[in-house]
Amino acid sequence: MIPLAYHRASSADEAIHLAGAPGARLLGGGTNLIDLMRKGVEQVSDLVDVTALSSSIEESDDGGLMIGAAARNSAVAAHPLVRSRYPLLSRAILAGASAQIRNMATVGGNLMQRTRCVYFNDAAGSRCNKRAPGSGCDARGGFNRYHAILGASPHCVATNPSDMSVALAALDARIHVSSASGTRIIALGDFHRLPGERPDIETVLEPSEIITAIEIPPSAVAANSTYRKVRDRASYAFALVSVAAGLTLRDGVVEDVRIGFGGVAPKPWRALRAEAALRGQPATESAFMAAAATELADAVPLSGNGFKIDLAQRTLAAVLTELSGDRR
Amino acid sequence: MAIRINGAEVQAPGDARVSLLDFLREHLHLTGTKVGCNQGACGACTVIIDGERVLSCLTLAAQADGRSVTTIEGLSADGALNPLQVAFIEHDGFQCGYCTPGQICAATAMLQEIERGMPSYVTADLAAERATLTAQEIRERMSGNLCRCGAHNGIVEAIMQVATERAA
Numbered sequence: 001m002i003p004l005a006y007h008r009a010s011s012a013d014e015a016i017h018l019a020g021a022p023g024a025r026l027l028g029g030g031t032n033l034i035d036l037m038r039k040g041v042e043q044v045s046d047l048v049d050v051t052a053l054s055s056s057i058e059e060s061d062d063g064g065l066m067i068g069a070a071a072r073n074s075a076v077a078a079h080p081l082v083r084s085r086y087p088l089l090s091r092a093i094l095a096g097a098s099a100q101i102r103n104m105a106t107v108g109g110n111l112m113q114r115t116r117c118v119y120f121n122d123a124a125g126s127r128c129n130k131r132a133p134g135s136g137c138d139a140r141g142g143f144n145r146y147h148a149i150l151g152a153s154p155h156c157v158a159t160n161p162s163d164m165s166v167a168l169a170a171l172d173a174r175i176h177v178s179s180a181s182g183t184r185i186i187a188l189g190d191f192h193r194l195p196g197e198r199p200d201i202e203t204v205l206e207p208s209e210i211i212t213a214i215e216i217p218p219s220a221v222a223a224n225s226t227y228r229k230v231r232d233r234a235s236y237a238f239a240l241v242s243v244a245a246g247l248t249l250r251d252g253v254v255e256d257v258r259i260g261f262g263g264v265a266p267k268p269w270r271a272l273r274a275e276a277a278l279r280g281q282p283a284t285e286s287a288f289m290a291a292a293a294t295e296l297a298d299a300v301p302l303s304g305n306g307f308k309i310d311l312a313q314r315t316l317a318a319v320l321t322e323l324s325g326d327r328r
Numbered sequence: 329m330a331i332r333i334n335g336a337e338v339q340a341p342g343d344a345r346v347s348l349l350d351f352l353r354e355h356l357h358l359t360g361t362k363v364g365c366n367q368g369a370c371g372a373c374t375v376i377i378d379g380e381r382v383l384s385c386l387t388l389a390a391q392a393d394g395r396s397v398t399t400i401e402g403l404s405a406d407g408a409l410n411p412l413q414v415a416f417i418e419h420d421g422f423q424c425g426y427c428t429p430g431q432i433c434a435a436t437a438m439l440q441e442i443e444r445g446m447p448s449y450v451t452a453d454l455a456a457e458r459a460t461l462t463a464q465e466i467r468e469r470m471s472g473n474l475c476r477c478g479a480h481n482g483i484v485e486a487i488m489q490v491a492t493e494r495a496a
Contacts, residue, residue, distance in 0.1 A: 004343075004344045004345045005344060006344035006388065006390040006391075008393075027391075029386075030386055030387065030388065030391065031368055031383070031386050034347070034386045034387075034388065035367050035368055035386060038366075038367070039367075047344065047388075049390075049391060051391075074380075074446070077446075077447070078444075078445070078446050078447065083447065083454040083455060084454075084455055087454050090447065090454055091449060091454070094447065094448055094449040095449045097472070098371065098471055098472020098473075099381060099434070099437075099438065099441070099469055099472055100371060100374055100381050100382050100383045100434065100472045101368060101383065101386075101472065103380040103381060103382050104382050104383065104386065104387070229449075234467075234468075234471070235449070235467070235468050235471035236471040236472055
């Protein structure tokens with residue numbers, strides 16, 4: 001038995017102090033952490049509940065949004081400014097998990113959630129370099145339908161499961177973090193690490209730091225945006241492939257475009273190559289497919305997920321076609 | 329502090345490891361709330377905390393301290409069935425009944441979400457003040473509650489009937 005203490009932090013400073021103890025972990029909604037503790041994947045002696053910290057969702061001075069890390073996923077998805085200005089974010093959150101879990105989950109916790117790789121989650125019976133560095137990877141030769149085709153390493157092929165983060169990647173969101181020594185801002189694209197030789201280190205967040213807020217800059221392209229998630233059942237399942245995208249056209253030509261992929265990589269995958277290939281191009285399905293192919297050129301399939309390469313390209317083309325609507 | 333459960337104040341357990349689900353069932357003997365997967369995949373343990381549906385298996389009882397919890401036992405008074413429960417019976421919204429308390433709790437909160445204007449992944453117009461309740465909307469919004477007997481069609485019909493009656 002591992003004894004457990006529960007604390008409820010009333011301020012960021014208190015949370016930083018409490019989280020500094022060995023074996024302490026921050027607790028948001030608990031939808032991932034409580035499950036992993038029960039499975040023996042996470043060993044925790046002190047839980048620091050941070051849901052009483054800022055959960056406000058407010059317009060920032062530059063016309064963007066500032067979202068407190070303790071905001072519940074469902075509150076963000078339902079917020080009028082998110083629905084009208086950043087529909088891809090609202091839809092990405094609504095595509096994730098179930099209503100019950102979205103009511104519990106916090107945006108800070110969502111950024112920190114662990115992979116759903118079945119071997120990572122099986123502490124008793126599977127090898128996993130992310131859970132037990134150096135032990136090996138059972139996914140590579142096992143059931144890897146849900147695993148990565150981009151950004152993986154010989155040590156780990158697990159995917160990041162977050163839908164919300166895919167939209168945040170496309171939106172150039174910024175993560176505000178605090179520690180005893182001050183505050184800093186991390187671009188969402190830099191926040192999650194690729195696995196390399198250390199798949200156990202998933203973000204650039206230092207152990208002494210806590211996430212306090214997520215800032216979303218104003219975005220004209222986000223007004224015409226959406227999120228599409230392709231999965232093994234219609235709802236309440238993790239993504240095989242997902243696409244977050246925003247698009248603006250002028251006279252049938254792509255003026256600006258933002259693209260994120262989910263379900264294909266160890267981190268929310270910003271498709272900068274596809275974006276660059278599309279700017280100034282006519283908004284045609286063939287141009288969309290060609291840009292998608294550029295992004296997927298380096299894709300490396302595993303034994304059970306080669307279908308994702310075609311699926312990612314077609315999903316992106318379908319989403320951009322939808323966003324082109326009558327404006328082509 | 330204490331947890332308010334179906335209107336009654338209860339002291340939270342001393343052991344922080346106790347889930348709200350185990351606290352309800354094993355400590356308070358409120359066995360209406362069911363243990364299904366115990367890992368957030370089935371919805372059988374759904375309860376309502378401060379008006380929001382949540383999974384009691386992934387909630388520590390300590391997290392509910394100072395909050396108000398409603399379980400299936402708190403949704404009807406003196407053994408009388410509420411309209412949603414009656415509709416589940418009329419539409420064969422269950423067979424074995426094991427998932428039913430979670431389904432009823434989830435549907436109760438879901439109807440309030442619709443009234444508050446909460447959109448879903450299948451809502452065509454995110455700007456709409458209130459989603460039009462279709463069978464597709466109900467299926468998406470209730471996807472967190474699995475029924476292994478396959479009574480989903482009856483569940484959707486039951487919820488639709490109650491929503492329609494309320495709107496009338």
